[in-house]
Amino acid sequence: MAADWAGAIVAIKALFASTWVIGPDPRTRIVEVNKNPEDPWPPKDAQGNLQAYVLIAPEGASADRIAFGTPGNQTYLYPGLIHVHVFVPVGQGTDQAFALAVAAGEIFRNQKFYDDVTPACYVRSWTPRVDGGGPGDDDGVWFRVTATIPFEYWHRG
Numbered sequence: 001m002a003a004d005w006a007g008a009i010v011a012i013k014a015l016f017a018s019t020w021v022i023g024p025d026p027r028t029r030i031v032e033v034n035k036n037p038e039d040p041w042p043p044k045d046a047q048g049n050l051q052a053y054v055l056i057a058p059e060g061a062s063a064d065r066i067a068f069g070t071p072g073n074q075t076y077l078y079p080g081l082i083h084v085h086v087f088v089p090v091g092q093g094t095d096q097a098f099a100l101a102v103a104a105g106e107i108f109r110n111q112k113f114y115d116d117v118t119p120a121c122y123v124r125s126w127t128p129r130v131d132g133g134g135p136g137d138d139d140g141v142w143f144r145v146t147a148t149i150p151f152e153y154w155h156r157g
Contacts, residue, residue, distance in 0.1 A: 002117070002118060002157075003114065003117040003118040003121035003155065004155070005060070005063075005078055005153060005155070007114065007117065008078070008114055008121075008123050008153040009058050011113060011114035011123060012056075012058045012082055012108075012114075012123065012125075012151070013032065013056055013058070015107065015108070015111070015113055016030070016056050016082075016084070016104070016107055016108075017030055019107045020054070020104070020107065028051070028052050028053060028054055028100060029043045029051070029052075029053040029054070030053070030054055030055075030056060031053055031054070031055050031056075032055070032056060032057075033055070033057045037053075049089075050089040050141070051089075052086065052087060052088045052089075052096060052097070052100060053086075053087050054084055054085065054086050054087070054100065054104060055083075055084070055085040055087070056082070056083070056084050057082075057083045057084075057085065058080060058081070058082045058083070058151070059080055059081055059083065060078055060079075060080040061078075061079045061080050061081065062078070062079060063076060063077070063078045064076065064077050072157060073156065074156070074157065075154065075155070075156050076154070076155040076156075076157065077152055077153075077154060077155075078152065078153040078154075078155065079150070079151070079152050079153075080150075080151050080152075080153070081148055081149065081150055081151070082108060082125065082148070082149040082150075082151055083146055083147070083148050084101065084104035084105070084146065084147045084148075084149075085136075085144055085145075085146045086100040086101045086104065086144065086145045086146070086147070087136045087137075087142040087143070087144050088100075088136075088142065088143050088145075089141065089142065089143070090136075090140055090141055090142060090143050092143075094133055094143065094145070097133060097143055097144070097145040098130065098133070098145055100145075101130045101145040101146065101147040102128075102130055102147070104128075104147045105128025105129070105130060105147035105148075105149055106128065108125040108128060108149040108151070109125070109126075109127060109128055109149075110125070110126065110127070111123075111124070111125045112124050113125075114153075118156075120154075120155075120156030121153075121154060121155045121156060121157075122153075122154055123151055123152070123153050123154075124151065124152050124154065125149050125150070125151040126149065126150045126151065126152075127149075127150070128147050128148065128149045129147070129148050129149075130145060130146070130147050130148075131145060131146045131148070132145075133145040133146075
C-alpha cells in the first residue's frame with residue numbers, strides 16, 4: 001500500500017481517535033464530517049442531559065511540487081489544517097469547552113506520523129491554536145470552541 005493524501009487524512013483521524021481520552025468519561029463523543037453520528041444523537045447522559053462532543057475536520061490548503069527529480073523521486077508538499085470543533089451545551093460555561101479544545105490540540109502538537117507506510121512520506125503537525133469560542137449552532141443549543149492545528153503532508157513520488 002502506497003502513501004497518499006487520502007491516507008494522510010485517515011491517519012490524522014486515527015491518531016485523534018486512538019488518543020482521545022479525557023475527563024471522568026473515558027471518551028467524549030467524536031463525530032466526523034459527512035458521517036452519521038452514533039445514537040443517541042445528540043449525545044446525552046443517563047438522565048437525558050446533553051453531553052459535549054467533538055467534530056474533527058482536517059482540510060487541505062494546496063499542493064506543490066517543491067523538489068524536482070526523476071519520476072518517482074519528486075517531493076510534494078500538501079499543507080493543511082486540522083480543525084477540532086468542541087461543542088458543549090449552552091449554559092454550562094466555557095471551562096469544559098476550552099479544556100477539551102486544548103487537550104485536542106495537544107494530541108497533535110509537534111507530531112510526526114503516517115511514516116510507517118512509505119518512509120519518504122509523512123504527516124508533520126505543528127503548534128495548536130484555540131479560538132475564543134462562539135455559537136455552535138443556529139438554535140442556541142451549543143457553544144463551540146475550535147482547536148486548529150497546522151499540518152504538512154510530505155510525499156515523495
